[in-house]
Amino acid sequence: GAVVSEGLGLPAKAALAAGIAIAAAAGVVFALAGDDPDAPVRERPAPAVAAPVVPAPEVSAPPAPKARPSAAKTPAARESVRPSPSTPPPTPTPSPSRPRPAPAAPQPSPSRAKPSPAPTPTPTPSAARPAPARGFPLARIPQSALGDHSGPEVQTWRSGWVWQRGGLEIGGRWYGQGITVNSRSSVEIALNRQCTAFSARAGVDGLSRFTDGSVRFSVYADGQRLWQSGALGYEDPAAAVEVPLTGRGTLRLVVERAGGGALPTLASWADAVISCR
Template sequence: MSDLGYDVTGDGTRPEIQLGESSWVWQRYGMSIDGKQYARGVTVHGDSSVTIALNRQCTAYDALAGVDDMTLGLGKVSFSVYADGVRLWHSGTVRGNDPAVPVHVNLTGRRTVRLVVQPHGGLLDRAALADWAESRFTCR
């Protein structure tokens, strides 16, 4: 996901972030969850939704989901992956300093993916930085 373009500048031939249907997204190279470094991914706030139009046949979405170490161990969130409006994966509660949770979702026959992070408490959880590390789509 760190390499995905946005639909306003894309050509519709590969997965693209739908800007008008998405929260703030920080496409990153280098992030840390529970002290472990990851080469790439995206960071969002603890209350976010990012929609991706697949624009081709894709078979899977994989990532490692967790609270970014820049949050200093604070924050409790949950991660969900939806495809065509149906929730296909949910993490349960993930706290700051928890290890990253592996994500694998079958996308065969799907057209859109929505990555959702929800806070579990107050302002700190909403402000937490949540990572979809090593986030990638497998497409033809």
């Protein structure tokens, strides 16, 4: 029997053990009942088939992880071989140092503040400039006994005959304006302004073509003679007249005979202008 049981597997052994247990139980029941004839015959229950006990499969533990081979120890670096004291260490050659450029001077940042306006220079009071001189041509100044005293005026009650002309000729030259008078004449002019000068061209007028006489011209201011010409005849060129009148109040133009003549002679002050302020 031992041989047979060894050959059976675990399930067969379990089933056989269950059968033996059932038979033993039936024998115990039969012995207790005896041979009592009056005892009711009981129906035997069908033997319960016990389910074979299936042993739980053995769970094998997972194999322990194999120990990893430890990393090979890195041998410590050996010390560098020191040069023998007999050999001197090489002397490093210093590299030529480049001169560093001087740092640029910092430029001041432009200020956002508005620059204050430059003060307006106070004008230095200068001497008042004199007004420019104004010319008063004798051909256009008024002739009046009293006048309005606004400028130079011919005073008729102290003057002889005066012909104011727009154009005349002296010594073969033509002039734009002037006055013509007799060979013996005087013309009195009130200046009525701060006048500075009198200028003219004086000579025998071209209308006296057949005259044989000569004349002399003179300029007076406030009764003082300031200029006088020589004797001038028909063919002589006009004499230039330039007389200062600063500080004067009156001007007088005088013509006189310088030589005899049978025919009348006309004298002219051409381009005659009084300059006043």
